[in-house]
Amino acid sequence: MWDYPRPPSAEVTPRHVVVELGGRVVADTRRAVRVCETSHPPVFYVPRADVAEGVFVLAAGGSWCEWKGAATYWDAVLYGRRVAAVGWSYEHPTQGYEHLRGAVAFYPDRVDRALVDGEQVRAQPGGFYGGWITDDVVGPFKGEPGTLGW
Template sequence: MDKPANPAPGFQRNPDKVITVEPYRGSVTVRAGDTVIARSARAKVLSEPPYPAAFYIPFDDIDFSMLSSTEHSTHCPYKGDASYWSVQPAGEAGTNAMWAYEQPFDEMTEIRNHGAFYTNKVTVEATPD
């Protein structure tokens, strides 16, 4: 992915930190119990070692009627500020289960309008093509 010559304010350039975003070739389904929260054949895989890879699902493929936004937020020096949503059908376990970078740094625009889910809070199933 091409990086802008002048990084966004707050973006931290680190030659030892390699983050990749690739299209996932297959489908991804997110469930809370038997309830489907998201299903997509257009997900992206973000790899950021040493963290596990995360599937980023387009907002259009997420059922936001099953989510409620929260006040929780975090900051990543490589991606920007993350907003969080709770997965209502998961109850207490679903608190802050989905995050998204709604206004990511220019270096991470590929994940704008995509959400990712914590695999310890909901079930994320990936089926390759």
């Protein structure tokens, strides 16, 4: 992970990415965009066509990435229950990241399960960045105590 680039890479991967929430699969793809950036675990962006219809509603707020542009946040509504800010997307990404347009990235600690090739993902510490930690990703990671100034 320390050899990941800056600015981040963003490449389509055939790895099997599944996201479950409320006892339901809300995303399932073998064509996610894997974004890798120095000091961060990878983030997987699921193409909108592989995300369940009618589950996500626009959330309040947003943020800015110096590389990808303005982020849009999404809440999930399942069985009358609203789960705040489970994911984000770049609806109008900056040049070089156009293939992220509309794809949704999920915070692994805000869903029931996030899987990569059947392995349950662990969330990046700190609750902000949303990286996906699997056994093939080695830290330390930005977000852990004492890493704010990296």
